[in-house]
Amino acid sequence: MQPMSHVQPTCLKSKGKRIVNLLGKSHVLEILYLLSSNGKPLRFNEMKTELSITATTLSRRLDDFIEAGFVIREVFAEVPARVEYSLSAKGKSFGPVLRNLFGWVEENSY
Numbered sequence: 001m002q003p004m005s006h007v008q009p010t011c012l013k014s015k016g017k018r019i020v021n022l023l024g025k026s027h028v029l030e031i032l033y034l035l036s037s038n039g040k041p042l043r044f045n046e047m048k049t050e051l052s053i054t055a056t057t058l059s060r061r062l063d064d065f066i067e068a069g070f071v072i073r074e075v076f077a078e079v080p081a082r083v084e085y086s087l088s089a090k091g092k093s094f095g096p097v098l099r100n101l102f103g104w105v106e107e108n109s110y
Contacts, residue, residue, distance in 0.1 A: 022064055027053050029098065031061055032070070032087075036095045041074065041084035070094065 022028060030051050035042060048058050062085060065071035070091035076082040087095075 019068065022068055025061065025064065027051060027057055027061055028064075029101075031058070031065070032091070032094065033098055033102070035071065035085065035087050035091065036098060041086040043082070043084055047085070065091070 030053075031047065034047060034050060044055075044058065044062075047053070048055060051058070062071060062073070066073055068090075069088055072086050072088050074084050074086070076084070
């Protein structure tokens with residue numbers, strides 16, 4: 001009898017593991033939820049105020065999202081500079097996952 005080959009689930013493979021690690025960071029779900037539920041691009045300080053998050057943490061998470069392709073950062077040539085953040089198509093496609101996750105949490109919280 002041959003030994004069973006162990007196949008890793010997608011979430012533990014390199015590509016999936018990066019997303020799982022990102023989702024495990026602080027304030028990630030809150031930021032994604034805020035961007036997906038707002039329906040319009042948001043400015044940095046709007047998010048910072050709404051989430052009661054430090055500027056450093058928000059900046060790091062937004063950089064993580066941009067690198068992962070979840071968020072688009074748009075800089076406007078104005079004085080002072082205006083920067084807006086919105087979900088990319090990939091980020092928008094994550095909306096149903098978030099709704100299911102938060103629905104599950106609501107149904108199963110103790």
